[in-house]
Amino acid sequence: MPTAQEPAQTAATLLEKHSELAAQLTSNAYGRPLYLESSETSSMVNGNAYAVLDSPFGTVSSTLKSPRRWCDVMILHINTKYCQASTDASPAVLNVNIGKKTEQELADAFALEFSFRLASSTPDFLHVRLNADKGPLGTSNYRIELRAAPLPGGKTFMHLRYSYGYGMAGRIAMQGYLATLGSGKVGFTQVGEGQKQGYVGGMRGAVERNTMRYYLAIEAYLASLGRPPEQQFNARLDHWFKATEQYARQLHEVDKSSYVLMKHNEYRRQQNGSSN
Secondary structure (H helix, E strand, O other): OOOOOHHHHHHHHHHHHHHHOHHHHHOOOOOOOEEEEEEEOOOEEEEEEEEEEOOOHHHHHHHHOOHHHHHHHHOOOOOEEEEEEEOOOOOEEEEEEEOOOOOOOHHHOEEEEEEEEEEEEEOOEEEEEEEEEEOHHHEEEEEEEEEEEEEOOOEEEEEEEEEEEEOHHHHHHHHHHHHOOOOOOOOOOEEOOHHHOEEOOHHHHHHHHHHHHHHHHHHHHHHHOOOOHHHHHHHHHHHHHHHHHOOHHHHOOOOHHHHHHHHHHHHHHHHHHOOO
């Protein structure tokens, strides 16, 4: 059983990380207060985004402790085809379909079932965990984890972790994808030296791209909340697309009109199928 002190200690640890990353958050190649890192082992790949959000902690916490709002965040990601939150059981469940970066029937997309756990929610700390046992291409143990704590000036410091595991078959399948449809795609971390310097590729590149897409989806959703409700969805789409185009080398996939039309169709399908 966690003690009453654990959330405060965890918030303090997160804020220590903010202090540690102060220089990188202030001056970097992203043009926003963001630090992105990744790692890869023989059985797992992991991406971490640390960012300062312009929204106050109360807004971030009330938004991201809601399974339904997580679905509205996740649908902005270009590969998310559908998300439905079910809060009837404990833990809550997010049924998510992921697939191509173009229009796709749900039957052809991969279905993941994320358990949604609110690990901590206090006046100065939020910790949310999403876990799915199975993923596409033989991958497993999908994990999206978010921690957040308040900063002075009505801002919030956030740590977003995105990771998944794989066995030998999953690794071979992922490498096959990266050698064909994923060929030439890169992440954000610079590797090598001199004329051989470039961006990380392979599975680390893939996890960095998706970590960035989820982070930008959170940013876009929060930025839309000051708009009238009828304008919010279009504002999110506009924000997410413009933000991803700032990193076109890594994230450009389709033109804006194709993205917006696809997401309107997917959001309509999501709203029609949702029971929450």
